[in-house]
Every structure is written in structure tokens, then in C-alpha cells.
Amino acid sequence: MKLYKEWKMIEWRFIVVLIIMVSSAVVVVLTRNIAIGALNSPQVQEYLKRVKGISHILNEISTNYTYYSFTQWFGKSYVQLVAIFAAILSFPAFSKEFSKKTIYLLAGRMSRREIYLSKMIVGYIVFSVITFSGGIGYLLTSQIVGYHLSFQQAFSWTFMTSVGGLLLYQIGVYISLLFKDQVKALLLDIAIYVGLYVLSMIKSMNFLNVFGYMSRVNVLYGKGVDVISTLIVCAVCAAISVGTYFQFKYKDL
Amino acid sequence: MVKVDSLCKVYSNGVKALKNVSFSVKQGSVFAVLGPNGAGKTTLLKCVLGMLKPTSGKVNVFGKVPFPDGVKNSSFVPEEKSLYDWIKISKMVKIFASFAPNFSFSRFEKLSKRFSLTENRKIGELSQGNRTKLYVSLAFAQDVDLYVLDEPTWGLDPVVRHEVLNVVKESVIEGKTVVYSSHILSEVEEVCDTMIILKEGEMVYSGTLDELKEKKKASLSTAFLEMMKGDSI
Numbered sequence: 001m002k003l004y005k006e007w008k009m010i011e012w013r014f015i016v017v018l019i020i021m022v023s024s025a026v027v028v029v030l031t032r033n034i035a036i037g038a039l040n041s042p043q044v045q046e047y048l049k050r051v052k053g054i055s056h057i058l059n060e061i062s063t064n065y066t067y068y069s070f071t072q073w074f075g076k077s078y079v080q081l082v083a084i085f086a087a088i089l090s091f092p093a094f095s096k097e098f099s100k101k102t103i104y105l106l107a108g109r110m111s112r113r114e115i116y117l118s119k120m121i122v123g124y125i126v127f128s129v130i131t132f133s134g135g136i137g138y139l140l141t142s143q144i145v146g147y148h149l150s151f152q153q154a155f156s157w158t159f160m161t162s163v164g165g166l167l168l169y170q171i172g173v174y175i176s177l178l179f180k181d182q183v184k185a186l187l188l189d190i191a192i193y194v195g196l197y198v199l200s201m202i203k204s205m206n207f208l209n210v211f212g213y214m215s216r217v218n219v220l221y222g223k224g225v226d227v228i229s230t231l232i233v234c235a236v237c238a239a240i241s242v243g244t245y246f247q248f249k250y251k252d253l
Numbered sequence: 254m255v256k257v258d259s260l261c262k263v264y265s266n267g268v269k270a271l272k273n274v275s276f277s278v279k280q281g282s283v284f285a286v287l288g289p290n291g292a293g294k295t296t297l298l299k300c301v302l303g304m305l306k307p308t309s310g311k312v313n314v315f316g317k318v319p320f321p322d323g324v325k326n327s328s329f330v331p332e333e334k335s336l337y338d339w340i341k342i343s344k345m346v347k348i349f350a351s352f353a354p355n356f357s358f359s360r361f362e363k364l365s366k367r368f369s370l371t372e373n374r375k376i377g378e379l380s381q382g383n384r385t386k387l388y389v390s391l392a393f394a395q396d397v398d399l400y401v402l403d404e405p406t407w408g409l410d411p412v413v414r415h416e417v418l419n420v421v422k423e424s425v426i427e428g429k430t431v432v433y434s435s436h437i438l439s440e441v442e443e444v445c446d447t448m449i450i451l452k453e454g455e456m457v458y459s460g461t462l463d464e465l466k467e468k469k470k471a472s473l474s475t476a477f478l479e480m481m482k483g484d485s486i
Contacts, residue, residue: 004351008344009337101335107304108329108401109353111322118352249321252264253304 002114005106006122010089014126017085021130024081025138028073029145035072036062065147066220069138074157075215078134082165082214083193089127090172091186093119094248098180103253112249120173120241127169131162156219163230164214167237168193174244177251254280254399254430255301260310262296262454270296272454273310278432278447280398283425285441286434288451289481294434295332297451298403301432302329314399325354327399334388334407338377342387345376349391361394367416381408393420400424400431406440418444438474450480 038044039058048055060067097103106115135158142149172189179185200209213229255278262271270293278284286294299305300312303319314324336345350356365371368386372379379387385408392400402421406414421431421444435441441448442462450458457480458465462473469476 002352005348008340008348100338101331101333102337104304104329104331104333105336105349106352107323108302108327108331109395111325113322114352250306252306253299 002110002118003122006118010122010126013089014130017088017130018133021081021085021134022137024077025073025134026141028077029138029141029147032065032068032072032147035068065142066149066153069142069149069154070157070215070217070220073138074135074154074161074219075217078138078157079161079164079211079214081134082131082161083168083211085130086127086165086168087172087186087189087193089123089130090169091176091189092182093123093173093176095176095179095182095185099182107253113245116245116248123169123173124166127166128162131165132158134158135161152224153219153222156223156225157215159225160216160219160230161214163233163237164210167210167233167240170237170240170244174240174247177244177247254278254315255284255432256311256313257297257301258311258313260297260300260312261308262293262300262305263308270454271300271451274449274451274454274456275310276447276449276456276459278430280430281425281428282446283421283431283433283444285445285448286432286451287438287441287448287477289436291453292451293454294451295403296454298329298401298432298434302327302401324399326397327401328353328392328395328397330388330392330400330402330405332403332407334381334384336376336384336387339375341375342370342373342379345387346391353391353395355396356391357394357396360396361390364390364393364420367420368413382410382413385409386413389417389420393424398429400429402431403434404436405433406435406437414440438477442473450477452481 039062048058061071062068094103097106110118135154139149139151139154139158171192172185175188175192176185179188196208196210199205200207200212210233213226213233216223216226218226257277258275260271260274261269263269274293274297276284286297288294296305300307301314301319301324303312303314303321303323306320312319315326317324337348340348346358346361350358365386368390370383370386370390372383376384376387385406389402389405392402400421405421406417409417418440421433424431431444433441433445445462447461448458448465449456465476466473469479471479
């Protein structure tokens with residue numbers, strides 16, 4: 001398999017994104033005491049006395065590390081970063097080759113199947129390493145600092161966020177095939193992610209809530225990976241991947 | 254080796270790029286595709302390599318239909334000599350070798366010396382001429398049976414242009430086949446065995462250079478200009 005070229009194309013983006021992901025996870029763990037200190041400050045406490053309902057949540061964040069992990073990382077920043085990185089890593093996959101006309105360098109020597117597979121295999125591996133590094137990095141930092149977080153819960157969130165992230169990545173790759181302009185590909189990518197989120201707020205469209213799947217609140221209450229939802233997300237991802245391949249295979253270059 | 258029969262290509266925007274083009278290319282020959290800008294030369298080469306789907310007609314290369322899987326045993330120099338601008342030449346060669354079939358580093362070294370390509374700068378910093386030198390060196394460093402060259406001397410000085418034409422001639426002596434598109438009639442005259450001339454997607458001539466000269470009783474450039482004005486053979 002001719003993967004070296006694709007690796008070299010993505011190498012620096014991978015390193016930068018990996019550093020951002022891991023350092024973000026570390027920062028969220030290490031700033032816990034600062035966050036709790038701020039929550040317990042007299043001014044905030046005074047304010048909370050006047051706002052009903054929220055004090056219970058903030059109290060939970062201060063005392064329950066799993067809850068803190070969910071609200072500050074696995075259910076928030078982690079999912080947001082994964083979505084942003086899915087867009088950043090996927091939008092140039094094909095659109096850059098088309099806009100820079102380097103597609104002829106590849107298509108003059110490799111079959112379309114080889115081009116597609118090399119891009120997807122390297123992309124999937126790189127993206128999976130980044131998403132797992134965010135979850136596992138958070139868990140390891142927590143252990144080192146001495147905070148207790150269940151491995152099963154951290155793994156469940158990490159796994160589901162990675163699977164959901166791969167779906168977002170695959171959508172991004174499909175869009176990058178439609179445009180020769182990289183900016184348009186990136187903008188449509190972001191618009192679709194936002195669209196999925198907004199549409200999922202409508203009750204009948206709730207099944208589109210990829211972000212809800214990625215940050216399953218049920219895990220907080222001891223449940224593991226949602227197998228049915230995971231299979232559905234994987235099936236949709238595979239269907240888009242096959243569709244992208246055939247779109248590329250019969251496209252005029 | 255390459256057989257094109259009644260090939261038509263209409264783009265999705267309605268532009269008719271090729272109209273009923275037919276020809277065949279023998280193994281071990283240089284086949285030239287001539288025509289002014291917009292005549293359909295690049296479209297024809299891309300159809301031969303399976304990069305574009307013919308609207309109608311047939312294309313056959315090495316006994317196979319090239320679309321959509323492409324032609325494995327070939328090397329292509331496109332009109333746009335686009336490479337990855339942010340990497341250095343040495344890295345580009347390494348990357349190219351990782352996916353280009355039958356690539357030889359020693360052959361690349363020899364070719365780059367012949368074309369006076371000795372620097373190791375970032376590709377984005379290279380002049381148009383040096384990009385062409387690099388692209389042609391990479392393409393001919395592949396040991397394949399078919400070389401498809403779209404304007405392979407674009408931006409080159411006369412000395413290097415002469416050297417590229419020599420490489421083309423040597424390839425043919427080795428039994429390779431070259432499909433060559435160019436605006437520069439003098440260099441086509443120097444290397445080609447057979448050719449077609451395209452005008453607005455239509456084939457206005459197909460045959461050997463000598464036959465054309467004999468029929469028109471004129472040089473290639475005079476015959477070409479007359480055909481572009483509308484004179485038939």
C-alpha cells in the first residue's frame with residue numbers, strides 16, 4: 001500500500017493537532033483546582049444564592065471528579081475539538097489535490113482505488129490516534145495527578161467520541177471531493193456540522209444528534225458504550241465512505 | 254497500443270471538447286497531438302489516460318479501457334507542472350518514488366544532471382523552467398511503456414529543450430511509446446513519427462509528417478497555419 005505520500009502530506013498537521021489535543025486535556029485536568037477555587041469564592045457563592053438550580057450542578061462539579069470530567073472535557077471541549085479537527089484534517093483531502101492540480105501527479109501513476117484507499121487509511125489512522133490521545137491523555141493525566149476517574153467511563157466516552165468523529169471526518173472527505181476550492185469545502189463542512197446540531201434539536205430529527213452520541217450522558221450513570229447507536233454511526237460512516245469512493249471513481253479529473 | 258475510435262467528449266457545462274476523434278499509436282513511436290489553445294489536446298490526453306470519461310466512442314490502451322482505473326504502465330507529464338510546493342526537491346523525489354511504478358533513483362539522477370537540475374530548493378521557489386525539468390525528470394525516471402507528455406518543454410531554454418527531445422528519442426529507441434502534445438511545431442517536427450492536428454475539438458489531419466508536407470507542398474508551420482485558417486487537406 002502506497003501510504004508514505006499521504007503520511008508526508010498530513011504529518012505536520014497531525015503533530016500540531018496532536019499537541020493541541022493532548023495539551024488541552026492536560027490543561028483541563030490541571031486547572032481543576034483553579035476552577036473549583038473560583039466556584040467557591042465568596043462573590044460566586046453570593047451570586048449562586050440568588051440563582052436557583054445551578055448551585056447543585058456547581059457543587060457536583062466541585063466534589064465529583066467524574067462529573068467535572070464530563071462537564072468540562074468529555075461532554076464539552078473534547079467533542080468540540082474533535083469536530084474542529086475532523087474539519088481541519090478532512091477538508092484538504094481531495095480539494096487540495098484538485099485546486100493545486102496535483103491530482104494528475106497521482107492519477108497518472110496510481111489507480112483511483114489506490115488513491116482513495118491510501119487517503120482514507122492514513123486519514124482514519126491519524127484521526128483515530130488524535131481522538132484517542134485526547135481521551136486517554138485526560139485519563140492518564142488524571143491518574144498521575146491523583147484524581148480518580150473510572151477507566152470504563154473514560155474509555156466509553158473516548159470510543160464513542162472517536163466513532164462519531166470518524167463520521168464527521170468522513171462527511172468532510174466527501175465534501176472535499178465535491179469542491180476544487182478548499183475554502184468552500186471547509187465552510188460547507190462547518191455548515192453541515194452546525195446544521196446537524198441545530199436540526200437535532202427538533203424532536204423528530206433527534207437521530208441526527210451525532211454530538212449527543214459522542215458525549216453520552218448515560219455513561220455518567222455507569223452505562224458503557226451504546227452498542228446500537230455505535231453500529232448505526234458505523235453503518236452510516238461506511239455508507240458515506242462507499243458513496244465517496246464511487247463518486248471519486250467515476251469523477252472527471 | 255493506443256487506439257481511439259470516434260471519441261467525443263462533452264463537458265458538463267456543454268462545451269464540446271472533442272468531436273469524433275479517431276487514431277491509433279504504434280508501439281515504439283512518437284505520436285504528436287497538435288492544435289491551438291482550446292483545440293482539445295489536453296482533453297484528449299486525459300481521455301487516453303482514463304482521467305476523463307468519454308461521452309461516446311472508444312479508447313483502448315494496452316488492450317484495456319482506461320476509464321476509470323487509469324493506465325498502470327504509463328507516466329504522465331500534465332500541462333500544469335504542479336507538485337507539492339512546500340517540500341524540497343529531494344523529498345519530492347522520495348515521495349514520488351513511493352507511489353510511481355518502476356521508478357529508478359539512479360535514472361532520476363542522470364536525467365536531472367542532463368537537464369542541469371542541481372539545486373535542492375523548495376519546489377515553490379523554483380522557476381517555471383525548473384519545475385518542468387523536475388517533472389520531466391521524474392516522469393522519465395519511471396521505466397514504463399507509455400509516456401504521455403503535455404507541453405513537456407514549457408518554460409525551458411533551448412539547450413534543455415534539446416536535451417528533453419533527445420530523451421524522448423532515446424526512449425523510442427528503447428521501444429517505448431510517447432504521446433506528445435505541444436504548441437512548438439519545430440520540436441514536434443524533430444521528434445514525431447505520426448500526428449493528429451486538432452481544431453476546436455475536430456481532427457483536421459491524421460498521418461505522418463512527411464505525408465502532410467507532401468500533400469500541402471509546404472513546411473509543417475505553413476501547413477498548420479493554413480489548416481487553422483480553414484483550408485482542408
